[in-house]
Amino acid sequence: MTRRSRSSRAEIIERERKAAEVVAELMLLGAYEVAASVLRCWHNRLFGDPRQHRPRCRSVCCFSCRRPSLAAWWRSFVAWSRNRGASCYFGLLLADPLVELPAVAKRLRNLRDRLARDESWLFADLALFGITDGSTLHILVSHPGISRMHVQKRLRILWPKIVLADVPTSPSFELSPKMIAQLGAGRRGLQRARFVVLPRRDASF
Ligand SMILES: [Zn+2]
Numbered sequence: 001m002t003r004r005s006r007s008s009r010a011e012i013i014e015r016e017r018k019a020a021e022v023v024a025e026l027m028l029l030g031a032y033e034v035a036a037s038v039l040r041c042w043h044n045r046l047f048g049d050p051r052q053h054r055p056r057c058r059s060v061c062c063f064s065c066r067r068p069s070l071a072a073w074w075r076s077f078v079a080w081s082r083n084r085g086a087s088c089y090f091g092l093l094l095a096d097p098l099v100e101l102p103a104v105a106k107r108l109r110n111l112r113d114r115l116a117r118d119e120s121w122l123f124a125d126l127a128l129f130g131i132t133d134g135s136t137l138h139i140l141v142s143h144p145g146i147s148r149m150h151v152q153k154r155l156r157i158l159w160p161k162i163v164l165a166d167v168p169t170s171p172s173f174e175l176s177p178k179m180i181a182q183l184g185a186g187r188r189g190l191q192r193a194r195f196v197v198l199p200r201r202d203a204s205f
Helices: 003-028 032-047 063-084 097-118 121-125 148-155 177-185 189-193
Strands: 087-093 127-132 136-142 194-197
Touching: 003 032, 003 063, 003 177, 032 063, 032 177, 063 087, 063 127, 063 136, 063 189, 087 148, 097 121, 097 127, 097 136, 097 148, 097 177, 097 189, 097 194, 177 189, 189 194
Parallel strands: none
Antiparallel strands: 087 136, 127 136, 127 194
């Protein structure tokens, strides 16, 4: 057995252990139907015939369906942002990202609107996208027409120590089993793990 296949076997075991933990958390939250659909999808992935169509559950709780969704959101926003011009990235460490995420998005939108009104209309074009991995909120900033240093200076009004960096291809998106179960049991699912602040199109500043 090669070193590579040993490590991928360890990865599979770890993934299955985590998936079982998510199902247990869902049971504790009383989300039995979600747990059942995840188990069905899990069974299809592990034992189904790969040559045949194996329907996906697309649940945030499914180890096989979750990461492609999160990664696809990130990639599409990165591609959209690249088309517009300059982009950059920063991460925020949060104690409880699911609770804090809406407030962070609101603070960013308010700052962007205030800067567009009081400093330069160029800020109306600033857009932000955030997604959490359970402890860090990964934020992508699309800032056509404004330099990264200038955006950093203004964002430091909210977080004095942040440093804007190049955009990573894809953050890890390793959510904890407890957080995955919380997202799966709620009505908004994975949507709660992200925010989008689109550029302002109106001129009502
Ligand atoms: Zn699935």
